[in-house]
Amino acid sequence: MEYSNEFLMKLYEELLRCRLFEKKLVDTYALGKIPGHIHSGLGGEACYVGTLATRQQGDYFKNSHRCIAVANLLGVSLETAFSEIMAKRTGNAGGRGGVNHVSQLKYNMLGFSATLACDIGLAGGAAMRLQYDGIDNMAYTFYGDGTANRGPVHEAMNLAAVWKLPVLFVCDNNQFGISTHVSQGSSVPNPGADRAGAYGMPSEVADGTDVLAVYEAAKRLTDHIRAGKGPAVLECKNYRWRGHFEGDQTPYRDKAVTEEWMKKDSVAKMEKLLLDKKIIDQAAIDNMYQQIDDEMERAIAFAEASPAITPEEIYDNLYV
Amino acid sequence: MLVTFAQAVGDAMREEMRRDDRILIFGEDIAEFGNIFGITRGMLEEFGSKRVRNTPISEMAFIGAAMGAAETGLRPCVELMYSDFSLVAFAEIYHCIAKWRYMHGPEYKLPLVIRSAMGSSFGATGEHSNCLESLYMHSPGLLVASPSTAYDAKGLLKEAIRNDNPVMFFEHKQLYKTKGEVPEEEYTIPFGVADIKREGSDVTIIAIGLMVGRALEAAEALAKEGISVEVLDPRTLVPFDKEAVRKSLSKTHRAMVVEESNKTSGVGAELAAMMQEEMYDELDGPVVRVAALDVPLPYNIELEKYAIPDAEQIAAAIRKMF
Structure with a gap:
């Protein structure tokens, strides 16, 4: 596929924003500034960025617990995101939801459940609404290889297929469900794509460390969906760089294998491409790193300085 | 006018659907068959297949879809054939539907009703006879209604459909055939009034x-x-x-x-x-x-x-x- 420089730069910037956000999340958590648990999306960025490069105004999104940075790509400000993550009033839910619930409906984000999979049907519901109103948009729903084995995923796929709903199921196959390797959890090599056939859906498997490969596969599938032909499944194969949660020392896997996979770095690949094509130079890249980092530091400082909600506000938002 | 509890439930949905075209119903066997108790009979003919849909036997999927439709601007009134089956989608209801607005922010309203037939009915046995109100009372974020008369069923269901909170609406199977006086004119019954x-x-x-x-x-x-x-x-x-x-x-x-x-x-x-x-x-x-x-x-x-x-x-x- 031929790409404009502008498109390649947009993909690179989104990829870099995800990478640096996820790194910042890990670093900030290590400083003890984030309560609860975080699940780093490092290594999986291309799955989200490549897929979402096909998005159009009016589409709906059901995100995943990895790559929280996606919320920022879709419109949530860094200030709002870090405030929610750091449990402050200025977060989207005032710190009542936390890191797994960084979401704003005004950006057509449907929210996310930390149960993994119990929210998978939301995209089908949003797609129903689109169908109901005769709107030519679609819904994206992201889930992992571990979640791929849960019943709600299969029910949601069947429902979307039988109702021809405009939904793209995106399986971020990072090869581990907590500590369990994908081969121990699924009887098929591709826990996302291989299940599509059972519901009469087309599917693709993409190299999830290559943002352009993901984009091209997503483009073919979203063209199918946007043509009114029903749902599809995209599986992106990558590798989870960190443990399931921060603090997981990953004794269940071989460090040498992890290091090999980390060389297949989606951000580095894009940098090489942009440098080779002379679309950007190293100084400009360095400048982007610095600028994005500065933005995040400012957002974190804002969140730190923001107040938390008070006990008097604990019931707010429970009922309309 | 004297109507059965079942008729009152159906009338509540019909009247609300005539009033507001954002309301749709879906669930198992509610379209051509008109629900196993006949409650939704005639609704497919009146409102069409866009607003009255049969679902596959996939409670997790259609409860999830109801939630997604509710947050994006529809007002689904879905049917879980028996309240017992709500347990099949328990995490979707207890975790997601109940907590969604609290966990994501105030704009995440879920104007959504889940109706189910509940309770004992002459040998229906342990998996088709449960009364599960207490389970849902235990999940902050849900509203729970359990009417005892045709009048209450109609007024409360209309209120539930208009409410912007998610509602668990329980209808006792043995009450469906009971008759009660229901006025011709429009009325609703507010929640929280004994x-x-x-x-x-x-x-x-x-x-x-x-x-x-x-x-x-x-x-x-x-x-x-x-x-x-x-x-x-x-x-x-x-x-x-x-x-x-x-x-x-x-x-x-x-x-x-x-x-x-x-x-x-x-x-x-x-x-x-x-x-x-x-x-x-x-x-x-x-x-x-x-x-x-x-x-x-x-x-x-x-x-x-x-x-x-x-x-x-x-x-x-x-x-x-x-």
């Missing part, structure tokens, strides 16, 4: 669903013995009308809770604890619970009857309070 089904001065029975009728039967029998029973039907369990209970107790000073669910951790457990914590000064004795036995409801109809409170058991328990 109804005194019979006034009395010696003891207050708080009864829900099918048990309201049995409590009234017991009250009738006891009246002949000189015991005056007040029967209070909360109609909605969340929100719960505490003030109505307080007012009744200030007159009777004795309380009983009658429910069809089994006793342990049931609705009565919660209400008895609440009254003893908050209304102790009004009570002349302990709150008495009359509930089903702690067994899966047996298939054998004689044993099924034995397991569930009837008017005689309720009356006997009241006599012991004096």
Whole structure:
């Protein structure tokens, strides 16, 4: 596929924003500034960025617990995101939801459940609404290889297929469900794509460390969906760089294998491409790193300085 | 006009769907078949397949879809054929639907109703006879309604459909055929307002669903013995009308809770604890619970009857309070 420089730069910037956000999340958590648990999306960025490069105004999104940075790509400000993550009033839910619930409906984000999979049907519901109103948009729903084995995923796929709903199921196959390797959890090599056939859906498997490969596969599938032909499944194969949660020392896997996979770095690949094509130079890249980092530091400082909600506000938002 | 409870439920949906084209219904066997109790019969013909849809037997998927449709601007009134099946989608309801707005922010409204047929019905056995109100009372974020008459069912369902909060709406199978007076003109019943089904001065029975009728039967029998029973039907369990209970107790000073669910951790457990914590000064004795036995409801109809409170058991328990 031929790409404009502008498109390649947009993909690179989104990829870099995800990478640096996820790194910042890990670093900030290590400083003890984030309560609860975080699940780093490092290594999986291309799955989200490549897929979402096909998005159009009016589409709906059901995100995943990895790559929280996606919320920022879709419109949530860094200030709002870090405030929610750091449990402050200025977060989207005032710190009542936390890191797994960084979401704003005004950006057509449907929210996310930390149960993994119990929210998978939301995209089908949003797609129903689109169908109901005769709107030519679609819904994206992201889930992992571990979640791929849960019943709600299969029910949601069947429902979307039988109702021809405009939904793209995106399986971020990072090869581990907590500590369990994908081969121990699924009887098929591709826990996302291989299940599509059972519901009469087309599917693709993409190299999830290559943002352009993901984009091209997503483009073919979203063209199918946007043509009114029903749902599809995209599986992106990558590798989870960190443990399931921060603090997981990953004794269940071989460090040498992890290091090999980390060389297949989606951000580095894009940098090489942009440098080779002379679309950007190293100084400009360095400048982007610095600028994005500065933005995040400012957002974190804002969140730190923001107040938390008070006990008097604990019931707010429970009922309309 | 005299209509059945089932007709009242159907009419509530029809009237609301005529009023607001954002409302749609879906669930198992509700379209051509018109629901297994005939409640949605004719709705496919009137509203079309866009607004009246059969789903596959996939409760997790269609409850999830209802949620996604609700947050993006539709007002789904979905049917889980039996309340027992709500447990198949329990995490979707208990975690997601109940907590969504709290966890994501105030713009995430879920104007969504989940209707189900509930309760015992002559040998339906342990997996098709449950009364699960107490489970959903335990999940902050949900509203819970359990009407006992055609009038209440219609007014509460219309209110549920108009409400911007998610509602669990329970309809007792044995009540579907019961008839009641329902006005021709438009009305709704607000949530959180109890109804005194019979006034009395010696003891207050708080009864829900099918048990309201049995409590009234017991009250009738006891009246002949000189015991005056007040029967209070909360109609909605969340929100719960505490003030109505307080007012009744200030007159009777004795309380009983009658429910069809089994006793342990049931609705009565919660209400008895609440009254003893908050209304102790009004009570002349302990709150008495009359509930089903702690067994899966047996298939054998004689044993099924034995397991569930009837008017005689309720009356006997009241006599012991004096």
